[in-house]
Amino acid sequence: MQQRLLGEGLEGRIVIVTGAAGGIGGATAVAAAESGAIVWALDLPGEALESAVAALPGEGHRAVGLDLSDTEAIEPAIRDLVASTDAPLWGLVHAAAYLRRKDYTEVTVADWDIQVDVNIKATFFLNRVVGDLLVEGGIGGRIINFTSVAWMTGALVGSDVYVATKGAVVSMTKGFVKRLGPAGITVNVIAPGQVDTAMQRVDNTDAWMAAAAEGTPLRRMGRPDELASVALFLLSDNASFVSGTTLNVSGGALLY
Numbered sequence: 001m002q003q004r005l006l007g008e009g010l011e012g013r014i015v016i017v018t019g020a021a022g023g024i025g026g027a028t029a030v031a032a033a034e035s036g037a038i039v040w041a042l043d044l045p046g047e048a049l050e051s052a053v054a055a056l057p058g059e060g061h062r063a064v065g066l067d068l069s070d071t072e073a074i075e076p077a078i079r080d081l082v083a084s085t086d087a088p089l090w091g092l093v094h095a096a097a098y099l100r101r102k103d104y105t106e107v108t109v110a111d112w113d114i115q116v117d118v119n120i121k122a123t124f125f126l127n128r129v130v131g132d133l134l135v136e137g138g139i140g141g142r143i144i145n146f147t148s149v150a151w152m153t154g155a156l157v158g159s160d161v162y163v164a165t166k167g168a169v170v171s172m173t174k175g176f177v178k179r180l181g182p183a184g185i186t187v188n189v190i191a192p193g194q195v196d197t198a199m200q201r202v203d204n205t206d207a208w209m210a211a212a213a214e215g216t217p218l219r220r221m222g223r224p225d226e227l228a229s230v231a232l233f234l235l236s237d238n239a240s241f242v243s244g245t246t247l248n249v250s251g252g253a254l255l256y
């Protein structure tokens with residue numbers, strides 16, 4: 001059988017990566033750019049996003065500064081971007097998310113609202129606009145959303161609301177799988193275990209993180225590039241018959 005590179009099929013194609021100034025999104029943006037994709041890197045506007053894009057290998061990448069809690073702005077922003085280029089849109093890797101850690105005795109309605117906006121509503125509107133544009137493009141495509149293994153295991157410390165939103169990502173994605181499949185578009189979810197990024201460190205001490213990692217089969221946290229390689233596979237021609245899966249990438253922390 002012919003050997004294929006992990007990122008086969010991305011050359012000259014646009015891949016939108018959200019959370020691109022963060023750990024996993026940032027590593028995925030690099031991996032996609034190394035495979036020849038034109039990366040539209042979406043994150044909160046600012047220096048972190050600009051420098052992440054400046055560091056990408058290759059040409060034509062763009063920084064898309066957008067606050068995803070402004071859910072009304074998502075669809076017009078993506079449509080305007082796509083209208084401004086002749087390059088084909090191929091994929092969305094939606095890694096942006098917001099975790100507000102709070103003990104459940106202290107959770108407020110405002111805590112719910114911001115996490116629902118960023119993690120659920122923005123996922124819906126991003127998937128819808130990218131899905132529609134991919135159907136119009138006529139070459140198929142890829143959508144990859146991010147949940148967490150905690151969608152299945154439940155909250156660890158102070159993440160009840162976040163985990164509920166991550167469960168919603170899994171169930172919502174199943175609808176897109178069925179809707180977009182006839183146009184040759186695959187839709188999948190990645191479920192990371194513990195990965196050493198800024199989000200993992202939100203209100204967790206180093207000692208807590210070390211102990212948690214020690215309790216897993218590989219005795220360590222994942223690195224962002226170990227999630228990026230999975231996203232790259234799902235984006236590529238190699239994953240052409242993979243759709244509707246929630247891929248457990250936890251180093252064996254979650255067993256099912």
Ligand SMILES: NC(=O)c1ccc[n+]([C@@H]2O[C@H](COP(=O)([O-])OP(=O)(O)OC[C@H]3O[C@@H](n4cnc5c(N)ncnc54)[C@H](O)[C@@H]3O)[C@@H](O)[C@H]2O)c1
Pocket residue numbers: 018019020021022023024025042043044066067068069094095096097098118146147148149191192193194195196197198199200
């Ligand atoms: N790190 C882990 O251990 C872990 C575990 C399970 C799931 N995940 C999931 O993996 C994905 C990537 O997380 P990460 O660990 O790289 O986190 P990260 O904190 O390094 O990156 C998240 C990015 O999302 C961006 N973001 C947050 N709110 C936004 C908004 N309103 N608008 C635009 N961008 C916004 C942040 O600016 C940040 O760059 C997330 O969906 C997360 O839920 C991570």
